[in-house]
Amino acid sequence: MRKENKITPWEVSGEVDYEKLIKDFGVSHLKELPRVFDENVLFRRKIIFAHRDIQRILETIRAKKPFVMMTGLMPSGKFHIGHMILAQQMVFYQKLGARIYIAVADLEAYNARGQSLEESRKIALEEYIPNYIALGLKPINCEIYFQSERSKDFKKANAYYRLQNVLARHVTFNEFKAVYGDINPGKMLSALLQASDMLHPQLREFEGQIPVLVPVGIDQDPHLRLARDISKRVKGFTQLSSTYHLFVSGLGGGKMSSSDINSYIALTDSEKEVERKIKKYAFSGGRATLKEHQEKGGNPDVDVSFQYLKFFFEPDDEKLQKIYQDYKSGKLLTGQLKEYTIKKINSFLKKHQKNLGKAKKKIKRYLR
Numbered sequence: 001m002r003k004e005n006k007i008t009p010w011e012v013s014g015e016v017d018y019e020k021l022i023k024d025f026g027v028s029h030l031k032e033l034p035r036v037f038d039e040n041v042l043f044r045r046k047i048i049f050a051h052r053d054i055q056r057i058l059e060t061i062r063a064k065k066p067f068v069m070m071t072g073l074m075p076s077g078k079f080h081i082g083h084m085i086l087a088q089q090m091v092f093y094q095k096l097g098a099r100i101y102i103a104v105a106d107l108e109a110y111n112a113r114g115q116s117l118e119e120s121r122k123i124a125l126e127e128y129i130p131n132y133i134a135l136g137l138k139p140i141n142c143e144i145y146f147q148s149e150r151s152k153d154f155k156k157a158n159a160y161y162r163l164q165n166v167l168a169r170h171v172t173f174n175e176f177k178a179v180y181g182d183i184n185p186g187k188m189l190s191a192l193l194q195a196s197d198m199l200h201p202q203l204r205e206f207e208g209q210i211p212v213l214v215p216v217g218i219d220q221d222p223h224l225r226l227a228r229d230i231s232k233r234v235k236g237f238t239q240l241s242s243t244y245h246l247f248v249s250g251l252g253g254g255k256m257s258s259s260d261i262n263s264y265i266a267l268t269d270s271e272k273e274v275e276r277k278i279k280k281y282a283f284s285g286g287r288a289t290l291k292e293h294q295e296k297g298g299n300p301d302v303d304v305s306f307q308y309l310k311f312f313f314e315p316d317d318e319k320l321q322k323i324y325q326d327y328k329s330g331k332l333l334t335g336q337l338k339e340y341t342i343k344k345i346n347s348f349l350k351k352h353q354k355n356l357g358k359a360k361k362k363i364k365r366y367l368r
């Protein structure tokens with residue numbers, strides 16, 4: 001029996017048909033971009049594949065005018081390679097001149113998952129924020145804040161929480177149902193707070209009216225649709241822009257789950273842990289037998305080791321293409337592909353973990 005597809009901000013299950021989601025959600029394919037975007041693997045390899053109104057951001061970059069990249073983190077479990085896809089975009093846009101706003105979704109974790117504010121804060125401070133810093137995020141033009149405690153500046157804090165209530169006046173229960181399907185008061189509050197997160201950089205207490213880009217996985221698009229619809233009814237906001245990236249496969253082939261340590265590579269994993277997880281759990285696109293693999297070849301498009309190289313760990317396009325062709329032809333075996341991937345991941349983690357130790361001493365410089 002085929003598993004039912006479910007794509008919501010709170011759950012992703014079944015097979016993901018990106019072309020169908022583009023059509024259903026009404027987003028657009030990401031096509032020609034300025035040359036500077038080709039320097040980033042995520043754009044060059046179409047891992048970031050769709051958008052809403054990115055032209056506004058591109059025009060702002062060309063004119064060297066200010067803009068905001070707004071994102072959030074759900075503080076659950078260890079920081080893993082799936083989280084790097086957003087962290088790399090933060091670093092990329094910061095280099096292009098963006099002011100980075102990062103919301104720690106501790107209130108959403110409380111309302112939607114029942115996780116305490118204290119636990120969310122602990123996870124954010126010990127896992128997520130240090131890893132962002134170690135991956136290259138700079139303190140200049142960067143604000144990291146908790147939804148439950150927006151700012152020590154009471155004018156800013158008041159403006160942020162006031163906006164949530166202002167937005168609530170401009171949306172109906174039927175609209176929540178249309179966007180989210182299954183809805184309850186906790187999810188409604190979370191959605192309104194997320195809309196406030198995305199829109200509040202444009203308040204006069206923050207940046208003033210300014211273009212805002214929100215990069216997300218496509219499962220988060222309902223939040224964007226709601227915020228965009230509401231903002232049309234409230235004066236003083238430039239319409240939000242957004243981009244959408246592919247999901248990073250869990251080791252078993254589905255979406256990564258922070259609750260299953262064997263579905264991901266954590267950025268604090270040891271060399272032996274990486275080797276064990278890749279060899280034991282990484283879904284293979286290889287054939288059932290060595291002979292069959294050599295005769296018919298493997299499928300790199302579903303092979304998790306290859307996907308990790310494509311997303312993060314093999315920056316050389318020619319090398320990646322050779323791996324793709326060799327695996328597809330059967331010349332490269334599954335064991336060899338896994339060994340190469342283990343080597344590349346561990347080389348990256350060795351350097352990253354050194355940076356992580358230094359990053360933990362700098363956290364206070366990022367909190368606002």
